[in-house]
Amino acid sequence: MSRSVVQSLLAKQEFDEVDMARRFAEEYKKEPNRGYGMGVVTVFKKLLSPKCSDVFEPARAQFNGKGSYGNGGAMRVAGISLVYSDIQDVKKFAKLSAELTHSNSLGYNGAILQALAVHLALQGELSRESFLEQLIGHMEDVEADDKSLADARALGFEDLPFSRRLKKIKEFLELSTVPKSDVLYELGNGVAALRSVPTAIYSFLRSMGSDPDIPDHYNNLQRAIIYCISLGGDTDTIATMAGAIAGAYYGEEQESEPPDGFTRWGSLFKKNNKPETLDGKRHKCGSSEKRKKYQHEHLFPETETLRASCP
Numbered sequence: 001m002s003r004s005v006v007q008s009l010l011a012k013q014e015f016d017e018v019d020m021a022r023r024f025a026e027e028y029k030k031e032p033n034r035g036y037g038m039g040v041v042t043v044f045k046k047l048l049s050p051k052c053s054d055v056f057e058p059a060r061a062q063f064n065g066k067g068s069y070g071n072g073g074a075m076r077v078a079g080i081s082l083v084y085s086d087i088q089d090v091k092k093f094a095k096l097s098a099e100l101t102h103s104n105s106l107g108y109n110g111a112i113l114q115a116l117a118v119h120l121a122l123q124g125e126l127s128r129e130s131f132l133e134q135l136i137g138h139m140e141d142v143e144a145d146d147k148s149l150a151d152a153r154a155l156g157f158e159d160l161p162f163s164r165r166l167k168k169i170k171e172f173l174e175l176s177t178v179p180k181s182d183v184l185y186e187l188g189n190g191v192a193a194l195r196s197v198p199t200a201i202y203s204f205l206r207s208m209g210s211d212p213d214i215p216d217h218y219n220n221l222q223r224a225i226i227y228c229i230s231l232g233g234d235t236d237t238i239a240t241m242a243g244a245i246a247g248a249y250y251g252e253e254q255e256s257e258p259p260d261g262f263t264r265w266g267s268l269f270k271k272n273n274k275p276e277t278l279d280g281k282r283h284k285c286g287s288s289e290k291r292k293k294y295q296h297e298h299l300f301p302e303t304e305t306l307r308a309s310c311p
């Protein structure tokens with residue numbers, strides 16, 4: 001699904017909901033037994049129907065109209081932050097890309113939060129405090145609309161639930177140690193976006209420092225992923241999100257060699273001299289030259305190279 005997001009943006013050179021929805025559904029059709037939830041399978045089947053005229057409708061109809069609040073929209077969203085540099089665009093297209101399968105605000109707001117985290121990570125050297133302050137400021141705005149308030153209340157959550165969990169992360173980071181049981185209780189390790197996106201962000205931020213339980217030869221990105229896995233639960237999704245944020249922050253130099261048969265994500269892209277995003281603007285990068293190089297090399301890759309690498 002992450003690959004479909006990127007391939008759609010590259011092929012259309014802008015966000016195109018019909019093209020992206022078609023790619024999601026066709027990806028499902030190629031490999032239907034990958035463990036998709038039944039709810040989203042219904043969405044994919046409807047999207048594949050020639051009768052489908054509104055690609056957002058199948059997701060809206062899920063769960064008696066309540067929509068999904070799972071973490072799938074957040075897990076696949078990082079490509080949006082790579083190609084749009086304007087933060088309003090990041091929010092807008094993260095939301096739309098998620099709404100193709102997750103129409104509950106607790107689902108698509110999770111995707112917005114993950115996209116914002118990747119966006120801020122791409123900006124370069126930020127302190128943990130500044131990173132969280134900026135995320136909290138944006139999410140308090142994102143979560144203040146009527147639908148977000150109504151969806152949270154309908155599910156028994158307090159108002160502004162993502163923002164509150166970001167504040168909890170701030171408290172955790174001020175402590176010398178935090179028991180994993182507290183992390184699981186406050187942030188979670190589940191399949192709901194609310195119980196996994198904040199966990200991924202916490203894992204990224206805490207892994208900026210060392211961890212007595214993880215050997216020093218692992219780098220920051222690897223520590224973020226190892227920590228997510230150590231929490232159990234929906235490990236693949238949470239580690240994927242933490243890895244996307246950490247990868248955006250640290251760059252290619254912290255990526256491991258992939259196992260045999262797998263392709264390094266960065267190598268799917270061909271070097272290109274255009275340091276621009278889809279909206280034609282440059283990302284505001286931090287001081288790390290390596291990070292700038294990584295980011296620029298991964299924008300505007302050649303579509304044909306991508307196709308050749310991803311049959």
Ligand SMILES: [Mg+2]
Pocket residue numbers: 234235236237238
């Ligand atoms: Mg998962």
